[in-house]
Amino acid sequence: MNISARIATELRGDRVIWALVALFSIISMVAVYSSVADLAYEDRAGSTLYYLIKHGVILGVGLVIIYICHLMAYTKYSRWAPGLLVAAGALLLMTMFFGLEINSAKRWLRIPLVGLTFQTSDFAKLALIIFVARSIGSKQDVIKDFKEAFVPIIVPVVGICALIAVNDLSSAAMLFFICLLMMIVGRVALQYIVMLVLTGICVFSLMVMVGSKFPTLIPRAATWESRIEHFLDGREPDPQAMEQVDYATVAMSNGGLFGEGPGNSLQRNYVFSAHADFIYAIIVEEYGALGGILVIGLYVMLFFRVVRLVTKSSKAFGAMVAFGIGTALLLQAFFNIAVNLDLLPVTGLPLPMISMGGTSTLFTCIALGIILSVSKYIESATADAT
Numbered sequence: 001m002n003i004s005a006r007i008a009t010e011l012r013g014d015r016v017i018w019a020l021v022a023l024f025s026i027i028s029m030v031a032v033y034s035s036v037a038d039l040a041y042e043d044r045a046g047s048t049l050y051y052l053i054k055h056g057v058i059l060g061v062g063l064v065i066i067y068i069c070h071l072m073a074y075t076k077y078s079r080w081a082p083g084l085l086v087a088a089g090a091l092l093l094m095t096m097f098f099g100l101e102i103n104s105a106k107r108w109l110r111i112p113l114v115g116l117t118f119q120t121s122d123f124a125k126l127a128l129i130i131f132v133a134r135s136i137g138s139k140q141d142v143i144k145d146f147k148e149a150f151v152p153i154i155v156p157v158v159g160i161c162a163l164i165a166v167n168d169l170s171s172a173a174m175l176f177f178i179c180l181l182m183m184i185v186g187r188v189a190l191q192y193i194v195m196l197v198l199t200g201i202c203v204f205s206l207m208v209m210v211g212s213k214f215p216t217l218i219p220r221a222a223t224w225e226s227r228i229e230h231f232l233d234g235r236e237p238d239p240q241a242m243e244q245v246d247y248a249t250v251a252m253s254n255g256g257l258f259g260e261g262p263g264n265s266l267q268r269n270y271v272f273s274a275h276a277d278f279i280y281a282i283i284v285e286e287y288g289a290l291g292g293i294l295v296i297g298l299y300v301m302l303f304f305r306v307v308r309l310v311t312k313s314s315k316a317f318g319a320m321v322a323f324g325i326g327t328a329l330l331l332q333a334f335f336n337i338a339v340n341l342d343l344l345p346v347t348g349l350p351l352p353m354i355s356m357g358g359t360s361t362l363f364t365c366i367a368l369g370i371i372l373s374v375s376k377y378i379e380s381a382t383a384d385a386t
Contacts, residue, residue: 004154011067012376013070013376014309017302017371018372021063021066024298024352024353025353028055028059029059029352030262030284031279032055034053037269038268038270039275051275061362062362065366066366066368068156068369069365069368070369070373070376074374077130077136081133088123088128089129089160092163094120095120105320106167107120107121116358119359121172122360124160124164125175126363129178129321130321132153132156132179132320133324134317134321135152136182136317137320138317144187144188144189144190149190153183154195154196158199161173161179161200162207166207171347182327186316186320188360244273244346245257245342248340249287250267251265252284252289255284255286255288257284257289257290259283259284259287259291260286262286268282275355276350276355277339279345279351281348284340295354296333299330300327302329306322306325313378319374321370321374322370325370329368332352332355333352335349352364353368
C-alpha cells in the first residue's frame, strides 16, 4: 500500500476539513514564530525557538487528539453529554471559588501535581453544545412542547452561561447565541426562542444588579457596565486595551495589499499578546490584506463544509453537534478578527487553531475531531448506500 492510500485509510471523513486543519496548523506555526519576539525578549533573552517548540508540541498533541476523536463513533459523545455537563458545572463552580485570578477575573484552574492551568470555560462550551445537540436530537418528536423539550434545554443553557459570565462575559454571550441558533435550526418553537432571549437578558440584568450591590460576589459587574456604556459611545473603556487596538490598526494599515513580508512585522514589538489576541493583525501586516482575506476564507470554508454535513446527516444529533461546533469556531474567529479591526471591545477570545495557546487549542482540536467523526459516519453511510 503506498503512502497516499495509507493516509486515506487512516484519515477518514471530510478530506477538505482535514486539509483545512493542516493549513491552520502551518499558518499557526509561521504566525506564532513571527509574533513572539517581544515575549521572547522579556522571558527568554530573545530566543524565539523555545516558543516555537512549545507551540509545535501543543499543536502536535492537538493533531493526535483530532485523530483519536475522529476514530470514535460520534454517538459516544451523545451518551457522555449528561456527565460532561455535570462536570462542566462543577469545574465552573470550582473556578469561581478556587480559580487563579488574573486581570480581576477567575477563569483558570491549576491542575494538581503537574502545575498546569486550564480555562474551564473552554470545556464548558464544548460540553454544553454537545448536551444541547443531544437534547434537540432526542426530542424531535416533542420539540414544539414547552415542558418536554424547551425546559430541559433552557435550564442548562442559562445555568452554564451564567456561571461562565461571572468571569468571562464575552464567551458566555457567544455560547448563549450559539445555543439559540442550534434551537432555531432544531425547530424549537419561535415563541420559546423569544422567551429564551428575554430570560438571558433578565439573568444578565440581575447579575449586574447583584454585582453593583455585592461587588465581591460578582466582581466584574462594574466592568461589564463600563464596557457596554463605552461601546455604545464608540470608545474602548480600558486605555491599555485601546492602545493595543491602535497598534493592531497600525499593523494592518502597514500591511497594505501584499504585506511587509514574513518576519518583517514592526508592530509585533508593541502589541501586547501579539501571539494570541492580536495575531490576526500581525498576519495582515506581514502578508497584507490578501493574507487576511485568505484566513477569513479558510474559516468560512470550514463552516460551509460543516453545513454540508448538516444537510447530509440522517441523524439529528450528528447534524446538530456539527452545526453547533462549526458555528462556535466561526463566531470565535470573527469575534477575534472584529476586535483586531476595532469593531468590538477587546474580548480575549483567541483565533481558533492559529493563536498560541494551551487548553484553547486542545479543546478546539477535540471539537474538530468530533466534526470529523460525524463526517466519517456520513462517508460510511454513503458508501453503504451505493
